[in-house]
Amino acid sequence: MTRSPAPVTVRVPAKVNVQLAVGGPRPDGFHDLANVFLAVGLYDEVTVTPADELLITVAGPDAGQVPADASNLAARAAIALAARHGLEPRVHIHIAKDIPVAGGMAGGSADAAGALVACDALWGTGASREELLAICAELGSDVPFSLVGGAALGRGRGELLEPLETGGAFHWVFAVADGGLSTPEVYRECDRLRGDAAVPEPEASAALVEALRAGDAVALAGALANDLQPAALSLRPSLAATLAAGTEAGALAALVSGSGPTTAFLAKDAESAHAVAGALAASGTCRAVRVTTGPARGATVV
Numbered sequence: 001m002t003r004s005p006a007p008v009t010v011r012v013p014a015k016v017n018v019q020l021a022v023g024g025p026r027p028d029g030f031h032d033l034a035n036v037f038l039a040v041g042l043y044d045e046v047t048v049t050p051a052d053e054l055l056i057t058v059a060g061p062d063a064g065q066v067p068a069d070a071s072n073l074a075a076r077a078a079i080a081l082a083a084r085h086g087l088e089p090r091v092h093i094h095i096a097k098d099i100p101v102a103g104g105m106a107g108g109s110a111d112a113a114g115a116l117v118a119c120d121a122l123w124g125t126g127a128s129r130e131e132l133l134a135i136c137a138e139l140g141s142d143v144p145f146s147l148v149g150g151a152a153l154g155r156g157r158g159e160l161l162e163p164l165e166t167g168g169a170f171h172w173v174f175a176v177a178d179g180g181l182s183t184p185e186v187y188r189e190c191d192r193l194r195g196d197a198a199v200p201e202p203e204a205s206a207a208l209v210e211a212l213r214a215g216d217a218v219a220l221a222g223a224l225a226n227d228l229q230p231a232a233l234s235l236r237p238s239l240a241a242t243l244a245a246g247t248e249a250g251a252l253a254a255l256v257s258g259s260g261p262t263t264a265f266l267a268k269d270a271e272s273a274h275a276v277a278g279a280l281a282a283s284g285t286c287r288a289v290r291v292t293t294g295p296a297r298g299a300t301v302v
């Protein structure tokens with residue numbers, strides 16, 4: 001009797017962009033970036049089990065907002081890996097979702113990276129790191145970072161990664177907004193707001209990279225920057241009140257996470273993070289509040 005392989009579960013972190021410098025639109029519709037990613041300790045868990053056909057299930061408070069079909073980025077990851085190895089993607093992918101959906105925290109990318117690593121282990125395809133990263137880059141600009149985690153500078157459309165050193169844990173609070181924002185719409189709004197103004201080449205900030213390396217939260221707070229923030233605020237003006245509530249409560253700095261609408265607050269220490277979280281929860285300006293730290297490990301079999 002042949003036994004089915006045991007299920008494989010992979011844990012994958014969310015990210016916050018501590019710097020997101022956005023260049024002008026490229027001919028392919030993407031934007032060149034200097035994208036400094038930091039993985040943070042909010043996780044999705046992706047479990048894969050042999051099945052007769054590709055099946056996606058999603059659990060978690062926002063599960064209803066996640067497509068449970070082949071359009072799901074996790075399904076596309078399994079299909080891409082299977083195709084490269086002459087296999088059929090006969091797998092049940094279950095996503096236990098804790099990362100805010102369409103929140104600017106790379107939840108969909110995390111699920112894709114998780115499904116890829118999990119299917120590779122389940123099927124014994126033994127894909128190299130390079131092959132996994134290449135599939136990730138085909139799936140989406142943020143997917144390679146979900147695989148590697150930690151901290152990294154993403155060039156190109158964000159997929160060309162250079163790992164960055166971090167000198168300690170940073171304390172973060174995330175305010176989850178009602179509903180999501182569409183990433184392409186936020187980029188379009190960024191272009192619209194810039195109009196004909198000249199857009200400089202996106203460059204990583206040396207001060208920010210040094211603050212990460214030193215584990216210096218105050219210096220990092222001074223260097224946080226997100227070029228998509230004006231666009232996210234333009235599409236969702238209510239985020240300004242959330243940012244203000246966290247800053248008034250003692251956050252070192254506040255910014256929109258990626259394309260939003262999740263907002264991120266850097267705190268001096270764990271105690272301050274809990275105070276900021278309490279104030280945000282009481283402010284009535286967000287749907288939920290999460291406290292965590294970064295860096296976090298990339299996609300890991302558990």
Ligand code: C5P
Nearest residue numbers: 029030031140141142157158183184187
């Ligand atoms: O790569 P991904 O599928 O995550 O990108 C989603 C959308 O975000 C793209 O279709 C594009 O509109 C926008 N984007 C961009 N420049 C990037 C990354 C994403 O314009 N560097």
